[in-house]
Amino acid sequence: MSTKAPNPVDKYVGSRVRMRRIMLGMSQEKLGEALGLTFQQVQKYEKGTNRVGASRLQQISEILQVPVSFLFDGGPSGAINGDGFGEGASPAYVSDFLATSEGLALTRAFTRISDSKMRRSIVELVEQIASRDGPDPR
DSSP: HHHHHOOHHHHHHOOOHHHHHHHHOOOOHHHHHHHHSSSHHHHHHHTTTSSSOOHHHHHHHHHHTTTTGGGGSSSSSSSTTTTOOOOOOOHHHHHHHHHHHHHHHHHHHTTTOOOOOHHHHHHHHHHHHHHHSSOOOO
């Protein structure tokens, strides 16, 4: 019996739901309660394992205080280029990074630094550390 891989759009929308939920400091359980679902169902939506229907997308966007379009912004579209994303989309590793609690915390903290020289120094430090760990995974 073979398992079907999640559709790239379902995965992307799920990652955007997760990213926004984390940005709001909301647990899967709390989102599930607001939707009348279990946290396991929210988990399946976030992984793209289960598809989210149109009315449920509307409900999720209202709870997460974003327009429905936010959940699709930058994701796979009908107009596909070489990497499977529409024009102007961020690379997948950016979305994957921002969907993690560490990526979100780092981004939040970094954007609060007003000194541009300090931000540049931090970028250089992280690049040096990463170069010791091996080649760029992109």
